Amino acid sequence: MKAKVITAMISGACAAGLFMSAEAFAFDADEAQALAKKEGCLKCHAVDKKKEAKSLTEIAKSLNKKPDAETKLLHHLTSGEKVKFEDGKEEEHKIIKTKDKAAIKNMTDWILSLGK
Template identity: 55%
Template sequence: MKKFSLSLVGASALLAFATMLPAHAAVDVDAAQALFKKNECTKCHSVDKTKSGPALKKIALKYKGKPDGQEKVIQQITTAPKVKTEDGTEEEHKVINTKDPVALKNLADWILSQ
């Protein structure tokens, strides 16, 4: 009986701890795609084909699963860094027209989900 009650206490504690962890919100695909299109990202990027910029699948492969992956994507879309296009020329990356951190994280997570 003592062994059973310890297991029950342990399981209860584990369940209580799990409910305290922050829940990761699912990607709002419609909102991410709308922001992507509104900012004309489709001029240079496609989900699976390389245009003048890399395909989103290629970006996702580079950053997905890395602890700072989301941060790196957000930095790329908010700071106008110089980027090389597929033809070798350099240009400033367009900045996403929002300061909403939730929208930026959602867009980054959508890109990383490709």
């Protein structure tokens, strides 16, 4: 009896997992893109083509190769490290203004999903 309940729970979780993967991730892409726009990210980064800086898709692809992609991304958006532009000039990277952790997480999840 117990085993049956557990099996049911596991297959339920798997079904939920499949459903989730069809939806990709639990983020709101429209909201994420709106925040990226509001924060000015899209002035330098386009979603999928090179502008003044690499596309978010290209960035996400290389970040996803690293084990701690999310931490690296978050660090990048909050620390103002030096970055190099296409034309060779160096500048401190923009620091994200919002303090809304959920909104930031929604955006970083979205960015990383672009590189999957």
